[in-house]
Amino acid sequence: xxxxxxxxxxxxxxxxxxLVGWILFLxxxxxxxxxxxxxxxxxxxxxxxxxxxxxxxxxxxxxDVAQQFMQTHAQGSNRWTITLPGEREPVISAFWPVPQAxxxxxxPAGERRxxxxxxxxxxxxxxxxxxxxxxxxxxxFFYRLHFDLHYMPALWARWIVGFCAMFMLVAIVxxxxxxxxxxxxxxxxxPKKGQRSWLDAHNATAVLxxxxxxxxxxxxxxxxxxxxxxxxPQLAYKGDQQAFFSExxxxxxxxxxxxxxxxxxxxxxxxxxxxxxxxxxxxPVLRVTVSNPGDANATIAVSQxxxxxxxxxxxxxxxxxxxxxLLERRGEALAPAAETHGVLYGLHIGRxxxxxxxxxxxxxxxxGTVMVATGLLLWAVKERQKFAKGxxxxxxxRLVDGLNVAAVAGLPLAMAVFFWANRxxxxxxxxxxxxxxxxxxxxxxVAAVAGxxxxxxRMWQIQLAIGGLLFALLPVLNPLTGGAGLWxxxxxxxxxxxGFDLTVLLLGLALLACAWWIGxxxxxxxxxxxxxxxxxxxxxxxxxxAATEPGLVTARNPLNPSGATP
Amino acid sequence: MNLQxxxxxHAAPRRRLVLSAAARYRWxxxxxxxxxxxxxxxxxxxCAATLSLFLPIERPEAxxxxxxxxxxxxxxxxMWVFAARTAWQAWLWLAVPCAVLGAALWLALRSGGAA
Numbered sequence: 201x202x203x204x205x206x207x208x209x210x211x212x213x214x215x216x217x218x219l220v221g222w223i224l225f226l227x228x229x230x231x232x233x234x235x236x237x238x239x240x241x242x243x244x245x246x247x248x249x250x251x252x253x254x255x256x257x258x259x260x261x262x263x264d265v266a267q268q269f270m271q272t273h274a275q276g277s278n279r280w281t282i283t284l285p286g287e288r289e290p291v292i293s294a295f296w297p298v299p300q301a302x303x304x305x306x307x308p309a310g311e312r313r314x315x316x317x318x319x320x321x322x323x324x325x326x327x328x329x330x331x332x333x334x335x336x337x338x339x340x341f342f343y344r345l346h347f348d349l350h351y352m353p354a355l356w357a358r359w360i361v362g363f364c365a366m367f368m369l370v371a372i373v374x375x376x377x378x379x380x381x382x383x384x385x386x387x388x389x390x391p392k393k394g395q396r397s398w399l400d401a402h403n404a405t406a407v408l409x410x411x412x413x414x415x416x417x418x419x420x421x422x423x424x425x426x427x428x429x430x431x432x433p434q435l436a437y438k439g440d441q442q443a444f445f446s447e448x449x450x451x452x453x454x455x456x457x458x459x460x461x462x463x464x465x466x467x468x469x470x471x472x473x474x475x476x477x478x479x480x481x482x483x484p485v486l487r488v489t490v491s492n493p494g495d496a497n498a499t500i501a502v503s504q505x506x507x508x509x510x511x512x513x514x515x516x517x518x519x520x521x522x523x524x525x526l527l528e529r530r531g532e533a534l535a536p537a538a539e540t541h542g543v544l545y546g547l548h549i550g551r552x553x554x555x556x557x558x559x560x561x562x563x564x565x566x567x568g569t570v571m572v573a574t575g576l577l578l579w580a581v582k583e584r585q586k587f588a589k590g591x592x593x594x595x596x597x598r599l600v601d602g603l604n605v606a607a608v609a610g611l612p613l614a615m616a617v618f619f620w621a622n623r624x625x626x627x628x629x630x631x632x633x634x635x636x637x638x639x640x641x642x643x644x645x646v647a648a649v650a651g652x653x654x655x656x657x658r659m660w661q662i663q664l665a666i667g668g669l670l671f672a673l674l675p676v677l678n679p680l681t682g683g684a685g686l687w688x689x690x691x692x693x694x695x696x697x698x699g700f701d702l703t704v705l706l707l708g709l710a711l712l713a714c715a716w717w718i719g720x721x722x723x724x725x726x727x728x729x730x731x732x733x734x735x736x737x738x739x740x741x742x743x744x745x746a747a748t749e750p751g752l753v754t755a756r757n758p759l760n761p762s763g764a765t766p
Numbered sequence: 767m768n769l770q771x772x773x774x775x776h777a778a779p780r781r782r783l784v785l786s787a788a789a790r791y792r793w794x795x796x797x798x799x800x801x802x803x804x805x806x807x808x809x810x811x812x813c814a815a816t817l818s819l820f821l822p823i824e825r826p827e828a829x830x831x832x833x834x835x836x837x838x839x840x841x842x843x844x845m846w847v848f849a850a851r852t853a854w855q856a857w858l859w860l861a862v863p864c865a866v867l868g869a870a871l872w873l874a875l876r877s878g879g880a881a
Contacts, residue, residue: 205849212848369841377845421837429836431811432818432829435875447826537823537830544834 209374214579217371218600220364221576222607227361228572229611230346231416232565234339235550235558236700238288241338243700244622246683248321248333259284259477259485260470262324266292267469269322269329270493278459280490284473285324286505288696295319334627336636341618347424350641362421362428369417375406395581402574405567412564413571419548422541448538464496467524475526476502476517483508490521498522510552513542573608580604598655605651606644609663612711614644616670619704623681657718664715672708675701797853805860806843810836812867819874 217224233240242248257265266282269292274280277296285292298316321330337344344350349357390396406413426433426441433444473485486505492498498521504514511534518528534542546552550561583597621639625632647663678701679685689698817832818825843860850856 208849209845212845216844366840366844369837370844373841374845374848418837422834425833425837429811429814429833431815432833432836435815435871436818436825436829444826444829448830535824535827537827537834541830541834 206378210378213371213374213378216367216374217572217575218579220367221572222603223360223364224368225569225572225576225607226611227346227364228565228569229615230342231420232562232569233615234343234346235553235562235565236703237339237343239339239696239700240342241336241340242696243678243683244336244338244619245333246623246678246681247331247627249682249684249689249697257285257324260474262292263469263473263485263488265324265327266294266322266488267466269320269327270294270296270490271466273320273329274318274493278492280488280493282469282488282490284485284488286484286486290324291330292322292324293319294322334622335631335633336622337633341637341640342615347420350637358424358427362424365417365420369414369421372406372410372413372417376410379403379407395578395585398574398578398581402571402578405571405574409564409567409571412561413568415547416565416568419544422544423548448541458497459492459495460497462496463494464498464522466490466493466498466521467500467519469500472500472502472517472519472524476504479517479529480504480515480532486514493521496522499527506546506552508552509543510546511539511542512546512549512551513538573604576600576604576608599652601655602652605655605659605663606648609660609667610644610647610651612707613647613663613667613670614640616667616674616704616708617643619674620670620677623677623683661715661718664711664718668708668711668713668715670708671704671711674704674708794853798847798850798856801853801856801860802844802847805857805864806840806847809843809860809864809867810840812864812871813839816867816871819871 262284263282266284270280270282274294274296276299278299280294280296282292282294283289295317296319298318321332322328323330347358347361348354349360390400421428426445430441433441437444469488469490473488477483477485484505485502487503489501489503490498491501500519500521501516502519503516506512506514513531513534515529515531517526517530519526550558553561580597580600583600584593587593587597618636618640621636625635625639629635651659651663675686678697679688684694684697686698686701689695689701814832814836817835818829821828821831823831847856847860850859
């Protein structure tokens with residue numbers, strides 16, 4: 201760090217990226233998949249592949265269908281939450297808390313009863329519940345994994361993820377500073393040149409989607425910023441954070457009225473849905489929440505499905521449930537900072553994205569995943585050069601090698617196993633969604649232990665090949681286990697399902713290509729190694745990139761001082 | 767606490783000179799890591815708090831602006847810590863703005879409490 205500014209930033213870039221790189225790989229991979237979380241969930245419920253497609257009913261009509269359904273099936277419940285059909289969801293979904301009196305098994309004495317919820321997927325055309333599909337977390341598993349991790353309290357996980365995200369932000373900014381020739385390097389790829397190729401691949405994936413990487417990392421922190429940084433609201437509101445949140449978040453929970461005990465009929469929801477949508481200039485409605493249905497104190501909140509703006513802040517309206525009178529409008533004209541926050545938040549969760557932008561985000565997320573992976577590998581490749589002239593491989597390098605296999609090759613394998621488990625575990629199995637998750641972690645655990653125990657080229661090859669095969673064969677597994685195969689989904693243009701199959705096919709082929717390429721390099725390695733030993737490293741002598749990114753070559757390595765000791 | 771173990775020569779006690787260069791280097795890195803992670807958080811938290819209180823805009827707006835800005839201050843502080851010539855300097859230039867912001871905050875809270 202006594203060297204110049206650029207060198208110290210290169211050092212910072214290397215270490216901030218490396219130390220949390222494996223968790224970042226998980227966060228990036230799982231988060232990227234979450235752009236298609238609805239589609240993944242649909243694929244994982246093959247029972248719904250034959251389900252109705254886009255409905256011809258208007259949202260207002262669908263609201264009445266839902267109301268009728270709820271009045272017969274959710275009697276006595278004090279809150280209905282109804283999500284109306286939209287562009288990506290052809291069905292109505294609803295959930296409601298089950299009234300205590302109706303719960304089948306009484307809670308053991310002395311134990312606080314946990315609120316139980318029931319949910320239903322309703323076909324808007326028939327008004328009937330669609331046969332409950334298999335129990336699975338679906339795409340939500342990866343979405344949650346991306347910031348709540350697993351097997352630990354969500355609060356800890358979010359702190360860990362936030363810590364890693366801040367490292368990422370530091371790595372990105374210091375990486376930009378390090379890089380003199382950002383534009384030129386983007387067009388540079390020197391294949392089959394060992395370290396140089398890894399550097400080029402790392403630079404290309406980083407620069408290609410640089411605005412995305414910066415945006416997604418910063419906005420990721422913004423989504424949980426009041427957890428990480430509660431001091432502003434704490435001080436400005438003298439500890440009353442709730443007051444702050446209800447001022448800032450238009451969709452924050454409203455204090456609902458206590459039920460009066462006097463029964464009163466609920467107004468038809470269709471009128472309110474139409475009124476709200478008209479008032480919002482035709483923007484569709486996302487959700488209708490009815491509190492105390494059937495009581496004189498009923499209220500109905502209607503929230504907007506913001507399809508035009510980027511912001512996550514959705515406008516909402518509150519109505520009186522018995523008269524239909526409009527009580528309150530929220531979140532339409534936001535102050536500048538609130539709007540900024542909403543846009544930043546909205547950018548991260550990407551709900552606004554049309555299919556084109558969604559794919560662009562997905563590809564950028566993949567680029568980010570590859571950027572993290574190549575960065576991790578680049579460290580190992582550079583470090584290995586220190587041992588090129590002989591000497592024992594240090595502990596640090598061995599550990600990094602092992603963790604690299606575990607993350608970069610092991611995680612895709614585990615994700616593929618998760619999808620296979622989804623189809624191979626019988627649909628009627630009790631507790632089947634935790635079982636799917638257990639399969640995911642078991643597969644990852646085995647891959648990680650194997651990778652750390654034997655981080656060799658052959659291990660990379662084996663894990664990538666297994667992961668690739670499992671992914672590439674998912675489109676075959678799909679129709680064999682009750683789903684709609686590519687030959688029915690493509691002619692019917694059912695892209696939600698076909699898109700999943702095609703994407704995993706490509707992903708599988710890409711992993712197989714990596715496995716094949718590693719095998720090929722191994723074969724070519726022996727003569728090449730002899731050649732470099734004879735003519736001492738021509739490429740290393742004439743290497744301008746070594747001057748632009750000196751990071752590890754010159755800086756000593758705190759994790760592995762033995763490598764630097766003269 | 768790691769002020770002693772910096773890579774600046776005058777800060778290291780003489781008998782420490784027997785420490786290998788590698789060990790001193792590692793202490794300096796550790797010191798900077800603590801400054802970057804802990805000190806960086808402190809500085810950004812103080813920024814969030816002072817902006818929330820002092821920005822002459824509506825209260826929720828000031829809080830949002832201050833907190834959004836804090837997440838820009840943090841990585842900048844981290845980079846500053848590692849760009850500084852010595853770990854000692856890194857600590858010093860984190861401590862000065864922290865002290866200024868902290869003092870402003872303390873005064874504001876005290877007068878606010880009295881009013």
